[in-house]
Amino acid sequence: xxxxxxxxxxxxxxxxxxxxxxxxxxxxxxxxxxxxxxxxxxxxxxxxxxxxxxxxxxxxxxxxxxxxxxxxxxxxxxxxxxxxxxxxxxxxxxxxxxxxxxxxxxxxxxxxxxxxxxxxxxxxxxxxxxxxxxxxxxxxxxxxxxxxxxxxxxxxxxxxxxxxxxxxxxxxxxxxxxxxxxxxxxxxxxxxxxxxxxxxxxxxxxxxxxxxxxxxxxxxxxxxxxxxxxxxxxxxxxxxxxxxxxxxxxxxxxxxxxxxxxxxxxxxxxxxxxxxxxxxxxxxxxxxxxxxxxxxxxxxxxxxxxxxxxxxxxxxxxxxxxxxxxxxxxxxxxxxxxxxxxxxxxxxxxxxxxxxxxxxxxxxxxxxxxxxxxxxxxxxxxxxxxxxxxxxxxxxxxxxxxxxxxxxxxxxxxxxxxxxxxxxxxxxxxxxxxxxxxxxxxxxxxxxxxxxxxxxxxxxxxxxxxxxxxxxxxxxxxxxxxxxxxxxxxxxxxxxxxxxxxxxxxxxxxxxxxxxxxxxxxxxxxxxxxxxxxxxxxxxxxxxxxxxxxxxxxxxxxxxxxxxxxxxxxxxxxxxxxxxxxxxxxxxxxxxxxxxxxxxxxxxxxxxxxxxxxxxxxxxxxxxxxxxxxxxxxxxxxxxxxxxxxxxxxxxxxxxxxxxxxxxxxxxxxxxxxxxxxxxxxxxxxxxxxxxxxxxxxxxxxxxxxxxxxxxxxxxxxxxxxxxxxxxxxxxxxxxxxxx
Amino acid sequence: xxxxxxxxxxxxxxxxxxxxxxxxxxxxxxxxxxxxxxxxxxxxxxxxxxxxxxxxxxxxxxxxxxxxxxxxxxxxxxxxxxxxxxxxxxxxxxxxxxxxxxxxxxxxxxxxxxxxxxxxxxxxxxxxxxxxxxxxxxxxxxxxxxxxxxx
Numbered sequence: 067x068x069x070x071x072x073x074x075x076x077x078x079x080x081x082x083x084x085x086x087x088x089x090x091x092x093x094x095x096x097x098x099x100x101x102x103x104x105x106x107x108x109x110x111x112x113x114x115x116x117x118x119x120x121x122x123x124x125x126x127x128x129x130x131x132x133x134x135x136x137x138x139x140x141x142x143x144x145x146x147x148x149x150x151x152x153x154x155x156x157x158x159x160x161x162x163x164x165x166x167x168x169x170x171x172x173x174x175x176x177x178x179x180x181x182x183x184x185x186x187x188x189x190x191x192x193x194x195x196x197x198x199x200x201x202x203x204x205x206x207x208x209x210x211x212x213x214x215x216x217x218x219x220x221x222x223x224x225x226x227x228x229x230x231x232x233x234x235x236x237x238x239x240x241x242x243x244x245x246x247x248x249x250x251x252x253x254x255x256x257x258x259x260x261x262x263x264x265x266x267x268x269x270x271x272x273x274x275x276x277x278x279x280x281x282x283x284x285x286x287x288x289x290x291x292x293x294x295x296x297x298x299x300x301x302x303x304x305x306x307x308x309x310x311x312x313x314x315x316x317x318x319x320x321x322x323x324x325x326x327x328x329x330x331x332x333x334x335x336x337x338x339x340x341x342x343x344x345x346x347x348x349x350x351x352x353x354x355x356x357x358x359x360x361x362x363x364x365x366x367x368x369x370x371x372x373x374x375x376x377x378x379x380x381x382x383x384x385x386x387x388x389x390x391x392x393x394x395x396x397x398x399x400x401x402x403x404x405x406x407x408x409x410x411x412x413x414x415x416x417x418x419x420x421x422x423x424x425x426x427x428x429x430x431x432x433x434x435x436x437x438x439x440x441x442x443x444x445x446x447x448x449x450x451x452x453x454x455x456x457x458x459x460x461x462x463x464x465x466x467x468x469x470x471x472x473x474x475x476x477x478x479x480x481x482x483x484x485x486x487x488x489x490x491x492x493x494x495x496x497x498x499x500x501x502x503x504x505x506x507x508x509x510x511x512x513x514x515x516x517x518x519x520x521x522x523x524x525x526x527x528x529x530x531x532x533x534x535x536x537x538x539x540x541x542x543x544x545x546x547x548x549x550x551x552x553x554x555x556x557x558x559x560x561x562x563x564x565x566x567x568x569x570x571x572x573x574x575x576x577x578x579x580x581x582x583x584x585x586x587x588x589x590x591x592x593x594x595x596x597x598x599x600x601x602x603x604x605x606x607x608x609x610x611x612x613x614x615x616x617x618x619x620x621x622x623x624x625x626x627x628x629x630x631x632x633x634x635x636x637x638x639x640x641x642x643x644x645x646x647x648x649x650x651x652x653x654x655x656x657x658x659x660x661x662x663x664x665x666x667x668x669x670x671x672x673x674x675x676x677x678x679x680x681x682x683x684x685x686x687x688x689x690x691x692x693x694x695x696x697x698x699x700x701x702x703x704x705x706x707x708x709x710x711x712x713x714x715x716x717x718x719x720x721x722x723x724x725x726x727x728x729x730x731x732x733x734x735x736x737x738x739x740x741x742x743x744x745x746x747x748x749x750x751x752x753x754x755x756x757x758x759x760x761x762x763x764x765x766x767x768x769x770x771x772x773x774x775x776x777x778x779x780x781x782x783x784x785x786x787x788x789x790x791x792x793x794x795x796x797x798x799x800x801x802x803x804x805x806x
Numbered sequence: 807x808x809x810x811x812x813x814x815x816x817x818x819x820x821x822x823x824x825x826x827x828x829x830x831x832x833x834x835x836x837x838x839x840x841x842x843x844x845x846x847x848x849x850x851x852x853x854x855x856x857x858x859x860x861x862x863x864x865x866x867x868x869x870x871x872x873x874x875x876x877x878x879x880x881x882x883x884x885x886x887x888x889x890x891x892x893x894x895x896x897x898x899x900x901x902x903x904x905x906x907x908x909x910x911x912x913x914x915x916x917x918x919x920x921x922x923x924x925x926x927x928x929x930x931x932x933x934x935x936x937x938x939x940x941x942x943x944x945x946x947x948x949x950x951x952x953x954x955x956x957x
Binding site: 656 | 832839850852855879882883903904905919933
């Protein structure tokens with residue numbers, strides 16, 4: 067099975083090289099046979115990579131430790147779901163995932179455009195094949211350079227096969243984390259499609275909006291994937307990490323946020339080109355930037371460059387990725403400059419009060435935000451290069467810039483839909499803005515009246531902007547529905563449904579705006595008005611956090627042999643005004659892992675491979691969140707004593723005798739159970755973090771609403787059906803004309 | 807078309823000049839933002855230093871890298887310990903509140919962010935304590951005597 071995957075990957079390299087050559091020959095000569103052949107080669111590439119992925123997944127599911135990747139990232143005790151997802155926990159596996167998703171997305175794009183874009187599509191095929199060649203080539207290069215760990219099918223020599231694998235890092239054993247990486251990667255990869263077609267359009271100078279029309283759906287799919295990936299990452303951080311937040315401006319988070327920001331700008335600005343023939347150069351530049359940032363996202367996570375410039379030298383995939391990014395940037399820039407004459411706008415902006423001007427402003431803010439995040443992310447490198455001292459920027463620095471820009475964008479999410487294309491008259495302006503402005507004012511007054519926001523002017527500004535945008539979008543939906551009802555005489559719900567499904571792209575976008583408004587309101591409320599306290603409690607003791615009284619009722623302990631896991635927990639009784647509001651059970655899970663010192667089977671549990679199981683009790687207005695960590699200082703002497711005993715015992719054991727090895731394992735199990743019992747009998751104090759996070763649920767609701775809105779916009783609606791019928795006629799007509 | 811829309815525009819100013827002004831405004835905004843970013847990031851960033859350097863430069867917030875001194879850890883609501891250079895010299899007392907990473911032990915290398923107060927104690931920022939991994943037991947299957955192999 068492994069040989070099959072290895073053979074498929076080798077064939078994939080040849081196939082992608084062939085697709086590249088055939089596409090270039092076809093594009094230059096105009097010979098359709100070469101073009102068709104390159105497209106089919108790309109389909110074949112997909113089939114081969116599917117085969118490679120299946121064969122690798124089979125190795126994971128069968129726990130075939132003769133495959134290095136399986137031994138390094140999975141184990142027989144790993145739950146089945148995480149065996150499947152362990153593939154992308156590794157470097158080689160994530161490269162395979164990249165190429166795999168690219169082959170699927172590219173095949174879909176080539177299939178969709180097989181009858182159109184006769185000039186652009188061959189070059190787009192060439193670009194996609196080149197990128198696929200790069201990723202598959204990097205994997206195959208791992209055969210020659212085994213240290214690089216890029217070849218997914220590397221095996222151990224006979225006799226060197228371990229009986230058990232290292233397992234998946236416990237922190238990543240969370241459902242959100244299982245699907246988070248493929249979501250992000252799919253997001254990155256789907257941006258390849260509009261990028262490839264943009265390059266094709268540049269080379270052939272077909273720079274009208276047709277490349278946008280046929281690939282904007284892929285950009286939107288990429289956006290949905292990236293959004294889901296970001297949201298899952300945030301949720302994982304909130305539910306699994308013991309610090310209580312969902313966003314930390316961590317470089318790895320930023321790496322995914324940057325392509326999202328520029329990609330969002332792109333999705334907006336292409337509407338201006340489709341509608342008004344403007345911003346052509348801006349749009350090709352944005353998609354180049356988005357794609358380069360997607361590659362950068364992969365690079366940042368995989369190269370370790372942000373730990374230090376020096377760590378970069380140790381990574382074997384960093385340099386090739388950097389060369390690819392540089393090639394993409396330099397090549398695209400030269401191409402854009404050489405096509406500058408074809409990229410002139412067909413029109414100019416008539417008025418600063420027009421939809422296109424709002425789109426432009428929105429774009430500047432999104433790109434500005436990306437620049438801020440980029441600077442902050444790379445600041446450790448910049449400062450190390452300039453001052454010789456590595457220094458880093460913390461969340462307050464980011465917040466200082468991102469909050470005002472975020473407020474501006476939120477306002478624009480409401481203003482944009484209200485403003486017409488070309489120009490708005492003052493009277494129309496007054497009519498459109500009256501209600502949203504009144505809503506914003508009312509919200510501001512209300513929030514100040516109930517005593518919120520006075521101390522947090524930025525949060526207050528964000529709430530006001532949120533109210534404005536929600537009212538503005540609501541008003542648009544309301545007016546549209548009324549107009550349609552007057553026209554068709556239908557009831558209100560079916561008028562609303564009819565209105566929205568007639569222009570899915572527009573109204574899907576409005577739903578996304580609603581989602582973003584909810585999300586930002588949730589972020590502002592939960593970060594500005596959080597109550598957080600760290601307390602140290604023994605069983606029976608209580609502490610007051612805000613309006614709540616938290617009592618440590620009793621300790622809990624559990625040992626799970628199959629997962630090599632020891633759980634210490636606490637039962638907390640939470641009361642408000644004497645009335646019980648929740649019973650929470652936070653715990654700390656300690657995992658034995660092979661990355662710890664193998665000569666210390668007990669200490670190995672407490673050396674950092676621990677995860678927090680957070681206690682949560684959610685509501686519409688507030689989340690109670692708690693994490694605990696027992697202070698195990700008092701356990702240290704007995705853990706050390708136990709490990710010494712083990713060492714002495716293990717020294718006299720014959721490892722060839724399975725019975726004696728089993729005995730050793732049993733002893734370890736008993737010692738662990740003993741520790742669990744001791745935790746219940748002589749419970750050490752626990753450090754408990756108790757947070758009251760207002761409105762945090764709206765962050766998730768906003769994320770879900772936004773995603774649904776984008777899916778609504780993506781769903782093939784009446785317009786695209788009409789267009790498809792038109793395409794078929796056009797193709798048929800072209801065929802007839804050729805015949806005559 | 808371009809002409810028609812320009813005629814609609816009741817522009818009192820020459821359009822080319824207007825564009826120039828817009829360009830200048832946009833460019834200066836971008837330059838201002840860039841300067842602000844550069845200035846604030848260099849002033850807001852914390853340099854990474856060792857305790858001995860901290861003693862020499864007692865003002866300002868730093869990311870201090872050092873070792874946790876033996877027999878110095880005291881846990882209550884606050885975590886108190888002493889951080890020293892890697893060779894054990896130049897101890898600085900630390901007061902910290904927040905999450906304590908599991909591998910935190912005496913003798914381990916840690917990074918913590920904070921500023922010295924008047925008494926010479928490093929008052930650390932909440933949740934800023936990071937413990938470096940004690941050592942990396944990277945699985946070298948061929949060399950490790952503790953791993954069994956299939957025949």
